[in-house]
Amino acid sequence: MSQASADQLQANGVIDMSKQQIGEHREQIDAIDLQILGLLNQRARHALAIARFKGAGNLPEFAPEREKAVLKGIIEANRGPLPDAALKVIFTEVISACRSLQRPLKVAFLGPEATFSHQAVLQHFGSSCELAPQATIIDVFDEVERGHSQVGVVPVENSSEGGVSVTLDQLLASGLKVCGEVYSRVSQMLMAGGGSLEEVRKVYSHPQALSQCRAWLRRNLPKAALLEASSTAAAARQTLEEPGAAAVGGELTARHYGLHILAKEIQDNPLNTTRFFVLCREACPPTGGDKTSIIFVAAHKPGSLYDALGYLSERGLNLTRIESRPTKDRPWEYAFFVDFEGHQSDPSVAEALAELAANVDSLKVLGSYPQGETGLAS
Numbered sequence: 050m051s052q053a054s055a056d057q058l059q060a061n062g063v064i065d066m067s068k069q070q071i072g073e074h075r076e077q078i079d080a081i082d083l084q085i086l087g088l089l090n091q092r093a094r095h096a097l098a099i100a101r102f103k104g105a106g107n108l109p110e111f112a113p114e115r116e117k118a119v120l121k122g123i124i125e126a127n128r129g130p131l132p133d134a135a136l137k138v139i140f141t142e143v144i145s146a147c148r149s150l151q152r153p154l155k156v157a158f159l160g161p162e163a164t165f166s167h168q169a170v171l172q173h174f175g176s177s178c179e180l181a182p183q184a185t186i187i188d189v190f191d192e193v194e195r196g197h198s199q200v201g202v203v204p205v206e207n208s209s210e211g212g213v214s215v216t217l218d219q220l221l222a223s224g225l226k227v228c229g230e231v232y233s234r235v236s237q238m239l240m241a242g243g244g245s246l247e248e249v250r251k252v253y254s255h256p257q258a259l260s261q262c263r264a265w266l267r268r269n270l271p272k273a274a275l276l277e278a279s280s281t282a283a284a285a286r287q288t289l290e291e292p293g294a295a296a297v298g299g300e301l302t303a304r305h306y307g308l309h310i311l312a313k314e315i316q317d318n319p320l321n322t323t324r325f326f327v328l329c330r331e332a333c334p335p336t337g338g339d340k341t342s343i344i345f346v347a348a349h350k351p352g353s354l355y356d357a358l359g360y361l362s363e364r365g366l367n368l369t370r371i372e373s374r375p376t377k378d379r380p381w382e383y384a385f386f387v388d389f390e391g392h393q394s395d396p397s398v399a400e401a402l403a404e405l406a407a408n409v410d411s412l413k414v415l416g417s418y419p420q421g422e423t424g425l426a427s
């Protein structure tokens with residue numbers, strides 16, 4: 050037998066052994082999948098039982114503190130090799146599917162579908178919820194206030210563009226509670242129905258999306274006209290109808306409309322992130338890792354803002370955000386939106402809020418809620 054023949058026989062033997070081992074592992078995977086299936090259905094039956102008890106006791110259907118605790122427990126118990134981020138996605142969908150058996154959670158958000166608001170909804174609630182896209186942020190508030198949707202999702206600030214004034218003004222007027230926050234990374238893509246970058250003559254998108262990509266567009270498409278659309282989804286639809294046109298939007302938009310991605314990650318700030326508030330009608334119980342949002346109007350006298358913030362600082366409360374907005378009924382006076390770590394039921398927070406309320410013109414607690422993950426460490 051020649052050396053070549055011997056080498057071939059050895060190679061065939063290795064291939065056969067590999068195929069056998071692969072087959073054995075696949076048999077194990079199939080058996081494990083059946084176990085997972087049984088456990089998922091067992092979990093679903095418990096979720097249905099909980100739904101019946103909630104209905105009998107007139108308890109809230111949506112329990113953000115419980116969902117936060119489930120995800121936290123899974124991550125803390127994880128020993129790999131699956132990364133925490135992948136497990137969070139998997140169990141968000143498991144929770145979403147089990148929740149939908151009780152009654153699909155109806156979520157109002159700034160539409161249309163396939164926008165970054167839609168992306169935030171999927172990220173936080175999973176795909177087994179009932180979508181209720183709204184034309185405006187005001188409509189999202191109205192949808193939840195009227196009880197047509199159990200929860201709403203609205204953008205409150207962007208790391209590049211700052212606060213969303215419409216949301217802040219509505220929070221000042223609305224009786225809804227903030228029961229969660231979602232940090233969603235804004236990864237902008239240039240998309241078109243076909244063709245290449247060199248063929249693009251017009252670029253459509255929402256004004257904020259165009260602003261977030263202005264330097265990249267000026268550098269790579271200096272002759273292209275930048276045209277505003279009501280949303281990234283509307284821009285994508287326009288692109289489908291017009292040769293030589295492209296749109297700026299997220300990957301979800303491109304998938305939804307079947308567009309070809311000409312360039313990825315074109316936003317000028319690679320860490321560009323939008324923060325969303327989750328709105329509901331009931332207050333959220335403490336989870337141990339909470340944040341509180343308030344609005345107050347300080348007295349119109351020297352040092353009043355300094356004194357107001359001092360009530361929080363004296364009790365060791367960590368401020369994570371402060372922003373001012375003009376009051377509508379008193380020209381040249383301002384309401385201050387403040388976020389800090391802790392829950393309003395914590396003794397230190399309750400004491401600070403009581404002292405603050407006694408020393409400012411007005412105070413409104415928007416809500417205490419589980420802290421979201423900024424994703425900046427990823």
